[in-house]
Amino acid sequence: MGSGQRAEFKNPVVSWIDERLPVFSLMQKEYGVFPTPRNFNYFWNFGAIAMVMLITMIVSGIVLAMHYTPHADYAFSSVERIMRDVNWGWMLRYIHMNGASFFFIAVYIHIFRGMYYGSYKKPRELLWILGVIIYLLMMATAFMGYTLPWSQMGGWAATVISGFFTAIPVVGDMIQTLLLGGFSVDNPTLNRFFSLHYLLPFVIFAVVFLHVWALHVSGSNNPLGIDVKSSQDTLPFHPYYTMKDTFGLGVFLLLYVIVTFFFPNIFAHPDHFVEYNPMVTPPHIVPEWYFLPFYAILRGLTFGINPYIGLSLVAMVVVMAPIYGGPDKKTGLCGLLCALGRQFALPLLVVAGIFFALGYLSQVEKASGGALLSLPLSDLVFINAKLAGVLAMFGSVILLVFIPWLDTHPVRSARFRPLFKWATLVLAIDFVVLGYVGMEAADAALFGVIPLLWIGQLGTGYYFAYFLMILPWLSRNEKALPLPVSINEAVLKA
Amino acid sequence: MTIKKLALVTCVALSVLSPLSARAAEGGHLPKLSWSFEGFAGTYDRPSLQRGFKVYREVCAACHSMDKVYYRDLTALGYNEEQIKAVAGEYTFIDGPNDEGDMFERSGRPSDPFKAPYANREQAMYANNGAYPPDMSLLVKARHGGANYIYGILTGYGHAPEGHEVPEGKHWNAIMPGHIIAMAPPLQDGQITYDDNAPQTVDQYAKDVATFLTWASEPHMEERKRIGITAFLFLLVFTGVMYTVKKKLWAKLH
Numbered sequence: 001m002g003s004g005q006r007a008e009f010k011n012p013v014v015s016w017i018d019e020r021l022p023v024f025s026l027m028q029k030e031y032g033v034f035p036t037p038r039n040f041n042y043f044w045n046f047g048a049i050a051m052v053m054l055i056t057m058i059v060s061g062i063v064l065a066m067h068y069t070p071h072a073d074y075a076f077s078s079v080e081r082i083m084r085d086v087n088w089g090w091m092l093r094y095i096h097m098n099g100a101s102f103f104f105i106a107v108y109i110h111i112f113r114g115m116y117y118g119s120y121k122k123p124r125e126l127l128w129i130l131g132v133i134i135y136l137l138m139m140a141t142a143f144m145g146y147t148l149p150w151s152q153m154g155g156w157a158a159t160v161i162s163g164f165f166t167a168i169p170v171v172g173d174m175i176q177t178l179l180l181g182g183f184s185v186d187n188p189t190l191n192r193f194f195s196l197h198y199l200l201p202f203v204i205f206a207v208v209f210l211h212v213w214a215l216h217v218s219g220s221n222n223p224l225g226i227d228v229k230s231s232q233d234t235l236p237f238h239p240y241y242t243m244k245d246t247f248g249l250g251v252f253l254l255l256y257v258i259v260t261f262f263f264p265n266i267f268a269h270p271d272h273f274v275e276y277n278p279m280v281t282p283p284h285i286v287p288e289w290y291f292l293p294f295y296a297i298l299r300g301l302t303f304g305i306n307p308y309i310g311l312s313l314v315a316m317v318v319v320m321a322p323i324y325g326g327p328d329k330k331t332g333l334c335g336l337l338c339a340l341g342r343q344f345a346l347p348l349l350v351v352a353g354i355f356f357a358l359g360y361l362s363q364v365e366k367a368s369g370g371a372l373l374s375l376p377l378s379d380l381v382f383i384n385a386k387l388a389g390v391l392a393m394f395g396s397v398i399l400l401v402f403i404p405w406l407d408t409h410p411v412r413s414a415r416f417r418p419l420f421k422w423a424t425l426v427l428a429i430d431f432v433v434l435g436y437v438g439m440e441a442a443d444a445a446l447f448g449v450i451p452l453l454w455i456g457q458l459g460t461g462y463y464f465a466y467f468l469m470i471l472p473w474l475s476r477n478e479k480a481l482p483l484p485v486s487i488n489e490a491v492l493k494a
Numbered sequence: 495m496t497i498k499k500l501a502l503v504t505c506v507a508l509s510v511l512s513p514l515s516a517r518a519a520e521g522g523h524l525p526k527l528s529w530s531f532e533g534f535a536g537t538y539d540r541p542s543l544q545r546g547f548k549v550y551r552e553v554c555a556a557c558h559s560m561d562k563v564y565y566r567d568l569t570a571l572g573y574n575e576e577q578i579k580a581v582a583g584e585y586t587f588i589d590g591p592n593d594e595g596d597m598f599e600r601s602g603r604p605s606d607p608f609k610a611p612y613a614n615r616e617q618a619m620y621a622n623n624g625a626y627p628p629d630m631s632l633l634v635k636a637r638h639g640g641a642n643y644i645y646g647i648l649t650g651y652g653h654a655p656e657g658h659e660v661p662e663g664k665h666w667n668a669i670m671p672g673h674i675i676a677m678a679p680p681l682q683d684g685q686i687t688y689d690d691n692a693p694q695t696v697d698q699y700a701k702d703v704a705t706f707l708t709w710a711s712e713p714h715m716e717e718r719k720r721i722g723i724t725a726f727l728f729l730l731v732f733t734g735v736m737y738t739v740k741k742k743l744w745a746k747l748h
Contacts, residue, residue, distance in 0.1 A: 038747070080562045080631070083714075090714045091721070235747075243740045250733030257729060261722025262534055265635060273636040273711070274628075 005029075030216055035234035036241055037222035039487050043117075044220070044241075045248030046110040052249060053103035054208065058201050060096040068148070070194035072187040075150035076275040094264040100142050101267045102256045104290040107135060115403070116424055118412030119221040125404040127214040132400045134207050139291070139397075141200040144193040146288055147185070153269050155276030156285045158185045158193070164298070167390040184278060224490055225413025226483055233487035284441055292438030293431050294393050297463065299442055300456040301389035304381035308359030315352035316469075319345050323472045392460065399467045407471040411480040419478050420471075427466045434459045522668040524639045525646050527701065531708060534723065537716050538709050543571045545688055546706025549699050551581075553680050554630065557622060559610035562631035563710050566604040570713060578604050585609040623663050625676030634704070634711040641704040643669065648700035651679040 007028045009015040018024040067086050069078040082089035111131070114120055120128035143161060147154040158180070165175040181188030219228060228234055235241070259266060267289060271282045287295050303309070321337040341348070362371050362378035363385075371378065383391070399406075407420075414421035437456035444452045484490035530539040547568070550560070565582040573581070582602035587609065590597035602609065612618040619626050628636070637643045646669035654666035660674060667675040681696045692698055709715075 077562070084562065084567070090718065094718075239743060243736065243743055247733060247736040247740045250729060250736050254726065254729050254733060257722060257725050261718055261725065264718070268635075270636045270638055273632040 007032075030237075031242075032236065032238045034216070034237040035219070035228070035231065036237045037220055037228055037233060037487055038235045038240075039222050039224060039491050040220070040241070040244070041223050042248055043109070043113040043223075045245055045252075046106050046113060048245040049249055049252050050103065050106040050110055051208065053099060053106055054201070054204065057096065057099050057103060058205070060092050060099060061198075061201065064092055064096055065198060068194075070148070070190055072150065072190055072276075075148065075190060079149045094260050098256065098260045098264060098267065100145065101289065102252070102259070103138070104142070106252065107138065108290070111135065111400075112428055115427075116414045116421075117221055117223055118225050118407070118409075118414070120404045121407070121412050122404070123218045124214075124221065127211060127218060128404060129401055130207055130211040130214060132397075134204055134211060135400070136397065137200055137204045137207065141197060141204065142288060142290065144197040144200075147190065147193050148197060149272065150190060150276045151272045152274040152276055152280070152282050153271040153285070155185050155278070156271075156282055157287050158189060160285050161287070164390045164393070167384075167387040169387070185276075186278070221412060222487060223413060223415065224484060224487055225411060225416070226487065229486045230488070286439060289435065289439070292436075293434035294396060294438070296434040296438035296456045297396050297460045298389040298393040299438070300453065300460040301392050302385055302453065302457075303360055303363040304385045304388050305383040306359050306363065306379070306381045307377045308355045308362065308375070310359075310382065312352045312355035312359060315348045315355065319348045319352070320469060320472065323476055392464075396460075396463060399464075403467070403471070406467055407475055409475040409478060409480070411483065416481040416483055417474070417478055418481070420474050423466060423470050423474065427463070430459050430462050430466075434463070522646075522650065522673075524642045524669065525649075526642055527645060529641055529705065529708070531641075531705070531715060535719060539705060540572045541690055541692070542702050542705045543709055544573075545690070545692060545698075546702035546704070546709075547571060548688070549681075549686055549703040550630070550706055552686050554703065555608070556611055557618070557627040557677075558630045559612070559618075559627075560608040560630045560710060561610055562607070562629075563713075564605065564607050565602065567713060570709065575604070582606055623676060627677065630707055630710065632711045634708045636711075641708045644704040644707055645700045647675070648679075648681055648703070649696060 006018060006022050006025045009018055009024060014024055064082065067078065067082050067089060069075055079093070082093055084090070086092075114128060114131065143157070147158045162176050162179045162185070165179065166172040168175065177183060179189075180186070181192050222228075269284075269286060286292070305313070318337050318341045321334065321341040322339075323341075325334050325338045358373065358375060359378070361373040362375045363381075364372040366372050409417065409420065411417055414424055434456060437452045437459065440452050442453065446452055446455065484493075530536060530542070550558075565578050568578050568581065569575075582604050585602040585606070586599050587602050587606055588597055589600050592598055612621065615626060634640045634644060639646065647667060650667045650669035651665060652668060654660045654673070658666065658673070660666050664674050664676055665678060666673055681699045683695050686694065686699060688694055692702075712718075
């Protein structure tokens, strides 16, 4: 690292240090003259913004920890003490509490940017996967932080979320006990969550380092999604992008300041201000907003996998086989499936739809008891609804890891892929809609008539179809628009 | 996508995802009053705070504790040290142990938290037919609707409409989720004597005590908004300068 060409420095102290430890050369190379595509739009600000938020969270968190007591009897009061008596304590806490939300806002936009412009494609697959790991670590950190004030909402969210693991056969209960440090959310839970909540941000920091390292090996993607061809396509990172990033950061921080100082509790549910009481279950237990889409997916699976749904899934796999396997697969079992899928794609899709509907309806309970549709063998549920929900929820996040291999289309940017563009924009809307469904009560209805559950189920269907069917299909079949010859030429034309 | 579209999308997403998005309590429609502490520069109305404290002290404190608030905090209401000492001195606290190992009684000091009416949750519930009068330190933040909700509960009592049963010892309230509340109407017109010439009505009592409880749950609100305005203006200028710098710098490229 930095052992290559050293830069010249006029300042003798800087020069002296740099000869012995070339940190200044490193900074100069990676952030000074670093060649960066000249056509970034403002979506490219959010990496730097996320970095600033991470540092904000770590600094405010360290000071908060100096005043916080991780004990079931004192945690809630110690947080109130921070709010009332510690100098600037209220500000630190509001910065930290809302900082988490703004960190997620920045990261969601950053992830969307990556998907829209195909930043995960070769040679940036590992860079993307490191990003997904950061996102997973953030989720774990935020979830544990949510319980630390020891409020009704935090304590019960921990109960519900750790309960997901009990759906796993055989070892599920053991995992839950290990997570909670006992059979229910209590002082041992708080202690281990505090310990991990302090640790994980530094792990995130380390993975961010790897993420940025990988970025500086492959170089940045850009809105056109084409490779840098010559030095005419790039600008030195400083001053062009240092200045642009600082401006973008300023706009972002303005929003953050408005929320932190004028609407500091806008993301907080009222039950976050009631001390945790294991004997009183709140009427609605909702996770923080940034988990709501996944919560909707979890609750959307009100049905398990019975023979009908199973057959439907098998039919879909056969339809997808030639798309996954490629046109040249002709031999073996895979070849057989591919041939079937190619020959009977449409009929198989219809069959899949019908069987799915049958399997679904045979598991809908009538108000008067019994299933809406009684079919033979429909009670033979291989994977029950709870486990299916948990698998779908975790699966929906883990799927992100595999995008580079689900979307193998040679063109990166959505600008030149009209179908991909729309599919991806719809996915973004779908994500917001799922978030809305996750926020509302499970039996709520839109305009009083359309059950939100159905909307959540449709949204869940699209989410999985996007990754598992639409992306692979488009990879093989979408005709891209003509690409510009170079970044420089495209910029000059505009 | 331009930055404008992005900002729009973010705003829409925020307003949709915000748990506050127009979700009133499942009770009746909340009244929407205009409060002095609303808005970007809103502050607490000092006379109203003092009257609200009087209502709390003379009525609500008989059942509701407020254990995160200390007598010393009352300086924020405009009381001086002598007045606060006098208020605290009216209560008796158990302290100790002394040098001989005994607990003893002493009168309250500004450094004491508000004296709770009951020794513990169980005693509070036993004295109130099994219902727990919630601690009031954070009550405004702990309910959808905040001050409007407190006002609504206090002015929302009435007769149950046809066909609604009210269990023995409970009361019908338009605002309470489920409309059944264990608290008897705590306020009557003329019940508390005000030192200023504010009307001595349930309506006014309710407004004042809601103001006081808002202060209790968010005592640093005024300072917060003041700093917020400074921080905002600073960032606005900074961002403006950065915009010009960036523009100038990039203009040279084309």
